Amino acid sequence: EVxxxxxxxxxxxxxxxxxxxxxxxGFTFSSYWMSWVRQAPGKGLEWVANIRQDGSEKYYVxxxxxxxxxxxxxxxxxxxxxxxxxxxxxxxxxxxxRTSYYxxxxxxxxxxxxxxxxx
Amino acid sequence: xxQMTQSPSTLSASVGDRxxxxxxxxxxxxxxxxxxxxxxxxxxxxxxxxxxxxESGVPSRFSGSGSGTEFTLTISSLQPDDFATxxxxxxxxxxxxxxxxxxxxxx
Numbered sequence: 001e002v003x004x005x006x007x008x009x010x011x012x013x014x015x016x017x018x019x020x021x022x023x024x025x026g027f028t029f030s031s032y033w034m035s036w037v038r039q040a041p042g043k044g045l046e047w048v049a050n051i052r053q054d055g056s057e058k059y060y061v062x063x064x065x066x067x068x069x070x071x072x073x074x075x076x077x078x079x080x081x082x083x084x085x086x087x088x089x090x091x092x093x094x095x096x097x098r099t100s101y102y103x104x105x106x107x108x109x110x111x112x113x114x115x116x117x118x119x
Numbered sequence: 120x121x122q123m124t125q126s127p128s129t130l131s132a133s134v135g136d137r138x139x140x141x142x143x144x145x146x147x148x149x150x151x152x153x154x155x156x157x158x159x160x161x162x163x164x165x166x167x168x169x170x171x172x173x174e175s176g177v178p179s180r181f182s183g184s185g186s187g188t189e190f191t192l193t194i195s196s197l198q199p200d201d202f203a204t205x206x207x208x209x210x211x212x213x214x215x216x217x218x219x220x221x222x223x224x225x226x
């Protein structure tokens with residue numbers, strides 16, 4: 001069974017930092033692109049970032065470029081999102097997700113972790 | 120970036136109705152489109168991928184069609200469990216984008 005379990009969310013002050021983690025199991029982690037998708041309270045889904053299977057390519061939505069860094073450790077089946085210079089508008093539930101380009105899309109999602117940026 | 124426009128934003132329907140949700144891409148995405156269902160407090164669940172392929176375990180009353188820039192999600196006979204929010208997503212580009220969502224509510 002595919003499982004994605006996020007952790008690391010919480011309350012942080014504007015300008016602060018937070019590191020999200022995603023533990024994957026039930027599939028060959030190193031064979032898939034991985035993504036973070038967020039959802040602000042009462043709003044729609046917004047893709048945040050993607051990373052290629054070997055970590056050689058990363059893509060970010062413009063609003064987080066230069067502030068967020070995506071990484072992965074295939075030996076630990078884990079995905080990470082380092083978030084710096086956090087703003088109120090980054091408040092959202094952050095979902096870790098598996099993405100299969102040229103196949104089944106973003107087919108598995110974690111349960112999400114809530115990040116709240118507030119003073 | 121590829122923009123995805125969904126319509127309508129809200130849809131009121133009754134159990135047993137046939138409903139259709141439309142998604143338009145700002146440029147051709149061939150068939151690289153997925154549809155998701157999301158219920159309050161839950162992660163999105165994939166229904167359809169590659170525009171018309173039904174994800175395993177998803178009821179056959181859900182179907183998808185289209186290619187290029189115009190796509191539809193159809194629910195042939197609404198069931199009580201189907202009242203939720205639906206999103207389209209393109210994965211033609213590494214910069215994924217979602218539609219703004221369609222909230223399906225009980226009339």
